[in-house]
Amino acid sequence: MISDLFPFSAINLQDIRGNHPSWLSYVAFPFLSYFVWRFWSFTIRPTLRPQELDYLPYWVPFVGHAVSFFNNSNALYARGCSYFGNSMKPFILYVAGEKLAVISNPKHVHQIYKDTSSFSFDPFIDTLYSGVANVSSEGRTALWRSPKDGFKSLYPNPKQKVLVHTCSDLVHKQLLQPARLHDLIGTVLYEIERYTRWNSFFPSTILSSEGDARVVSAYRWCRDVLVDCQTQAFFGQYLRDIEPNFTTLMDAWDDNAWMMTYQYPPFLAKAAIEPRDKLIKALKQYFDTPVDERPTRSTVPLINEVEAEKKQGGLSTEDIARTLLMVLWGINANAPMLAFWMLGNLLKQPEVIDDIRKEIAFAMESIDELKDITGPTLAEMSKSQLIDKCPLLNSAFNEMTRVVSTGSTILEVKQPAVIDNKVLAKGTKVLMPQRLAHMSKSSFGDNADEIDFYRFLKDKSLERSEDYRPFGGGVTLCSGRVVGRHETLAFIAFILWRYDIQLVNEGAEVLGVKGKPFPRLDHGKPSLGISKQVEGDDIILKIAERKLR
Numbered sequence: 311m312i313s314d315l316f317p318f319s320a321i322n323l324q325d326i327r328g329n330h331p332s333w334l335s336y337v338a339f340p341f342l343s344y345f346v347w348r349f350w351s352f353t354i355r356p357t358l359r360p361q362e363l364d365y366l367p368y369w370v371p372f373v374g375h376a377v378s379f380f381n382n383s384n385a386l387y388a389r390g391c392s393y394f395g396n397s398m399k400p401f402i403l404y405v406a407g408e409k410l411a412v413i414s415n416p417k418h419v420h421q422i423y424k425d426t427s428s429f430s431f432d433p434f435i436d437t438l439y440s441g442v443a444n445v446s447s448e449g450r451t452a453l454w455r456s457p458k459d460g461f462k463s464l465y466p467n468p469k470q471k472v473l474v475h476t477c478s479d480l481v482h483k484q485l486l487q488p489a490r491l492h493d494l495i496g497t498v499l500y501e502i503e504r505y506t507r508w509n510s511f512f513p514s515t516i517l518s519s520e521g522d523a524r525v526v527s528a529y530r531w532c533r534d535v536l537v538d539c540q541t542q543a544f545f546g547q548y549l550r551d552i553e554p555n556f557t558t559l560m561d562a563w564d565d566n567a568w569m570m571t572y573q574y575p576p577f578l579a580k581a582a583i584e585p586r587d588k589l590i591k592a593l594k595q596y597f598d599t600p601v602d603e604r605p606t607r608s609t610v611p612l613i614n615e616v617e618a619e620k621k622q623g624g625l626s627t628e629d630i631a632r633t634l635l636m637v638l639w640g641i642n643a644n645a646p647m648l649a650f651w652m653l654g655n656l657l658k659q660p661e662v663i664d665d666i667r668k669e670i671a672f673a674m675e676s677i678d679e680l681k682d683i684t685g686p687t688l689a690e691m692s693k694s695q696l697i698d699k700c701p702l703l704n705s706a707f708n709e710m711t712r713v714v715s716t717g718s719t720i721l722e723v724k725q726p727a728v729i730d731n732k733v734l735a736k737g738t739k740v741l742m743p744q745r746l747a748h749m750s751k752s753s754f755g756d757n758a759d760e761i762d763f764y765r766f767l768k769d770k771s772l773e774r775s776e777d778y779r780p781f782g783g784g785v786t787l788c789s790g791r792v793v794g795r796h797e798t799l800a801f802i803a804f805i806l807w808r809y810d811i812q813l814v815n816e817g818a819e820v821l822g823v824k825g826k827p828f829p830r831l832d833h834g835k836p837s838l839g840i841s842k843q844v845e846g847d848d849i850i851l852k853i854a855e856r857k858l859r
């Protein structure tokens with residue numbers, strides 16, 4: 311019966327004598343139902359005691375399912391917002407049968423970040439380890455054991471933390487404790503300084519060369535230098551010796567990892583599984599070699615400490631390799647992409663590059679004059695000059711993070727919590743996307759959708775805006791935000807200082823390499839923060855050494 315399919319529609323309207331109503335009722339009934347629903351949902355219900363959050367009319371779950379076809383939080387969010395006119399009200403979507411509360415109002419986001427007893431990131435760490443890294447079930451049990459289950463940390467553990475959390479404390483110690491952070495910055499910058507020299511380019515960066523000119527892929531330049539230098543800083547040369555293609559494998563994994571997060575069957579996810587398994591093999595070989603027998607070691611203690619803590623917690627070297635790949639993926643994902651977008655967009659505004667070159671001249675000339683370049687000197691120079699005395703460079707960094715951040719914080723409700731007078735039920739997943747907040751005209755002005763590299767220079771308070779959160783917040787606030795800024799700024803400063811760089815635009819050809827259209831942000835895949843470009847997009851550059859004197 312057609313009326314069974316449409317139980318609430320006008321088709322069901324028959325009076326008790328079986329007479330069909332007039333045509334007017336067919337038109338009036340849906341309208342009437344709509345207004346009753348609106349009156350109930352938006353006028354009466356909000357005045358009652360907090361209800362479970364559910365703002366959407368009955369047809370939205372169907373749309374939600376259809377939209378989930380795109381499998382993309384940004385697309386979902388954009389559609390949700392177009393429905394609500396971006397009302398800043400939380401709303402629920404159903405994605406693959408799961409409830410997802412989308413939160414955009416900065417006040418609600420702030421409230422959720424602070425409420426660590428109601429919202430947890432742990433279910434996602436677990437999903438990452440099980441569904442993406444494929445950690446063994448014994449390994450997963452070990453990762454979530456607390457002292458009362460028999461876990462004994464190598465460090466004092468008064469809060470009775472589980473192994474996952476004692477390891478993330480070690481990450482925070484490395485990335486936030488001033489002395490350790492200074493060492494790390496020095497180690498990474500030492501590598502970046504070296505690998506941005508003309509004679510030290512990674513071969514994979516160069517597409518063509520002749521005489522004094524080279525044509526390079528901007529994407530590979532940023533990736534090769536920043537991923538390699540950071541991995542090198544954490545693991546030392548030995549990992550590079552085991553797997554010389556570590557950077558390209560990491561890139562292939564990063565490009566295709568979404569196949570794992572969307573739980574594609576293995577035969578469809580080969581492009582992700584193959585690089586992942588090669589990386590795990592290399593990491594396993596690294597951890598299978600006793601620390602004292604590794605020919606070269608890392609200069610920062612983080613990896614050795616996490617390795618020892620995980621061994622102590624009962625993890626096999628294979629599971630240590632699997633979990634550390636996830637850490638390495640997270641810490642390498644954002645700085646190279648940020649450098650890529652920053653370089654490409656700066657090249658479209660050469661007058662900004664001129665201003666930046668003037669600003670960095672003192673720091674760069676001082677480094678050029680050094681007889682012996684060391685990590686600590688570079689860390690000091692970066693702090694006192696690039697960070698403290700180059701406001702335009704920093705404004706450009708902030709503006710770029712504002713415009714190209716497409717990540718979302720995703721948490722799970724541990725215990726019912728009230729947001730905007732609505733109850734979020736236990737188990738609901740909460741999604742807080744960055745991009746819409748970053749495009750807010752009320753916070754960033756009418757030209758919020760344009761790139762203005764001077765924006766954060768003109769208004770210093772923007773960096774503290776509630777709508778500006780390129781590093782997430784709460785328990786997942788990026789602990790690499792300081793080192794990330796140092797390494798991105800140093801990379802950009804070195805290459806702008808050392809090279810004349812020209813965009814090879816679409817339609818042009820230099821040294822046999824064709825230019826490409828400017829890359830597009832990839833809204834179709836999940837993002838760990840800074841957006842990737844649509845696969846295959848790139849910025850082709852012609853470079854030559856600058857004549858400085």
Ligand code: HEM
Nearest residue numbers: 641644645719780781782786787788789790793794795839
């Ligand atoms: C410079 C560009 C960077 C940006 C824009 C960035 C952005 C982010 C964002 C948005 C998150 C939070 C994700 C969420 O809420 O779920 C995050 C988390 C994290 N990031 Fe970054 N990140 C950057 C660089 C780095 C670097 C260089 C490192 C390490 C060397 C790093 C280490 C981490 C870690 C460990 C987390 C997990 C949260 C924590 O426990 O600290 N990030 N990052």
